[in-house]
Amino acid sequence: MALLEVKDLNVYYGVIQALHNVSFQVNKGEVVALIGANGAGKTTILHTLTGLVDSESGSVMYNGEEITKVPGHKIVSKGMAHVPEGRRVFANMSVYQNLKLGAYTRQDQKEIADTLASVYDRFPRLKERRNQLAGTLSGGEQQMLAMGRALMSHPDIILMDEPSMGLSPLLVNEIFDIINDVHANGTTVLLVEQNAKKALSIADRAYVLETGKIVLEGKASELLDNDDIKKAYLGE
Numbered sequence: 001m002a003l004l005e006v007k008d009l010n011v012y013y014g015v016i017q018a019l020h021n022v023s024f025q026v027n028k029g030e031v032v033a034l035i036g037a038n039g040a041g042k043t044t045i046l047h048t049l050t051g052l053v054d055s056e057s058g059s060v061m062y063n064g065e066e067i068t069k070v071p072g073h074k075i076v077s078k079g080m081a082h083v084p085e086g087r088r089v090f091a092n093m094s095v096y097q098n099l100k101l102g103a104y105t106r107q108d109q110k111e112i113a114d115t116l117a118s119v120y121d122r123f124p125r126l127k128e129r130r131n132q133l134a135g136t137l138s139g140g141e142q143q144m145l146a147m148g149r150a151l152m153s154h155p156d157i158i159l160m161d162e163p164s165m166g167l168s169p170l171l172v173n174e175i176f177d178i179i180n181d182v183h184a185n186g187t188t189v190l191l192v193e194q195n196a197k198k199a200l201s202i203a204d205r206a207y208v209l210e211t212g213k214i215v216l217e218g219k220a221s222e223l224l225d226n227d228d229i230k231k232a233y234l235g236e
């Protein structure tokens with residue numbers, strides 16, 4: 001069943017059209033990758049899903065409910081969490097305060113404490129550094145914090161915008177292991193990446209975006225074998 005179903009999305013920034021009839025779906029339990037070059041519109045898609053950018057036309061259905069015009073904070077409480085491009089942690093707040101903020105849509109303190117414990121289990125480095133100001137964390141640690149903060153809302157689906165950006169190969173592997181682990185624990189994942197090889201290696205299916213249009217879709221394993229994709233995105 002489609003957890004997320006996007007149909008014919010058209011988005012403009014002023015007179016410039018950033019998305020052209022974008023349609024795709026993410027089924028419950030899948031990892032779906034959205035790949036494309038700089039400026040293709042990947043972040044715009046995620047921002048439209050989370051209510052940060054308005055669409056001119058088209059629809060977004062989540063869990064069978066139309067959320068096209070629903071404001072961002074309500075979307076989080078429906079079970080969708082966003083790990084933004086460039087991490088965007090609150091630099092002047094501690095790791096702990098950042099994580100607590102991720103749970104702002106939840107009420108039950110016991111459940112929040114349980115989720116916090118599970119986030120600290122998954123990211124021991126965040127636990128060690130829980131009182132450190134987020135702005136002083138390394139890039140990799142900030143990425144972990146951004147992921148941990150998203151997990152604090154206990155999402156059904158997590159949208160990740162270029163989690164590997166700017167990280168060393170070793171850390172990229174670590175972040176992808178964590179994405180795999182989050183997925184194995186039952187969270188659906190929509191993954192935006194320029195690192196197409198890595199993204200396709202963990203995804204079930206993928207969509208390729210070029211200048212605001214979906215030009216190709218398929219099983220991730222098939223796209224990894226596709227000659228055009230190899231040339232354009234895998235450097236082969």
Ligand SMILES: Nc1ncnc2c1ncn2[C@@H]1O[C@H](COP(=O)(O)OP(=O)(O)OP(=O)(O)O)[C@@H](O)[C@H]1O
Pocket residue numbers: 013018036037038039040041042043044045085194
């Ligand atoms: N707020 C904005 N105002 C005007 N144009 C914008 C705005 N945000 C994005 N754009 C333009 O929309 C297009 C798509 O941008 P977007 O950020 O979605 O691309 P992207 O695929 O995420 O790229 P990258 O891989 O570099 O993050 C680009 O041409 C960009 O310049």
Ligand SMILES: [Mg+2]
Pocket residue numbers: 042043044085161
């Ligand atoms: Mg982007």
